[in-house]
Amino acid sequence: MNIMKNNILVLGGKGKTGRKVAERLTKLDQMVRIGSRSETPSFDWQDPLTWSAALKGMDKVYITFQPDLAVPGALEAIEGLTKEAKRCGIKKLVLLSGKGEREAELCEQVVINSGIDYTIVRASWFNQNFSESFFLDPILAGHVALPQAQVKVPYVDTDDIADVAVAALLNEQHNGQIYQLTGPRLLTFEEVIKEIAMATGRDIVFTSISLSAYTKMLEEFGVPADYIWLISYLFSEVLGAEGNDIVTHDIEKVLGRKPKDFSKYVQEVAAMRVWNPVTNVQADKVVS
């Protein structure tokens, strides 16, 4: 395939989806700039003065907002960034959004009405929340206690999200589209933990608890208040939201192949021993 060379800014380019988007684009001979606080030029969502240097000379932008499009201030940040992108002559925006998040949909509208070509990639909860994010520590500890145990989620893999984002960045046929990405089947937390326990051969206990007990537990662990707010919002407003338990077919529509099954993700991560706690003896060996 002959693809034109583009300069593409990947915001959150070291994160769960951005890292994979950047890798794929580089393999396709695209010029990639990672947008993050630890890069030069540095990009910080909290500091609008850093935005123009990161956007300068770029043609297209993959936007992931940290920590989440639902947090206070996200809408203003997306408004500010799209304005600056227009001023800098950016020709295409691909926004990573969340399924069933009212606040995220307001941010989508900003991108849709920006006057710049766009694609919205609206994803379900990621598989990688269990290996690269907030569910990893309890899995390592061998005891996962979560609310909303009955809710079924069509978890989606970040490999599939990255493939769709790259297609959207490089092909005009995806302009003006809103893609809803899910994995191929629904799972409860208990079913997820069972699969991980089986694949790792570990004893991992799942306990269903109330949302208030969960937030209290996070407080006791010293988790910052704004993070607890976000987690409560995700569990109360997003997880059980209407339509969030529907399996979609947009990954197949865009990529012409089926999305990755949760079991395949579990096998891959288990093989890398991400879910095997390092014992003190092993840790000593690594250090020495």
Ligand SMILES: NC(=O)c1ccc[n+]([C@@H]2O[C@H](COP(=O)([O-])OP(=O)(O)OC[C@H]3O[C@@H](n4cnc5c(N)ncnc54)[C@H](OP(=O)(O)O)[C@@H]3O)[C@@H](O)[C@H]2O)c1
């Ligand atoms: N997790 C899910 O299940 C899910 C589902 C649907 C949608 N989403 C959406 O996914 C988005 C996050 O995308 P992601 O998970 O791919 O990214 P991510 O993994 O959260 O991105 C992490 C990277 O972002 C950078 N970062 C952190 N704070 C920053 C800041 N203030 N300014 C600039 N960069 C910052 C960090 O690099 P530095 O430390 O170098 O800055 C870090 O490497 C959220 O908006 C969320 O709504 C998530």
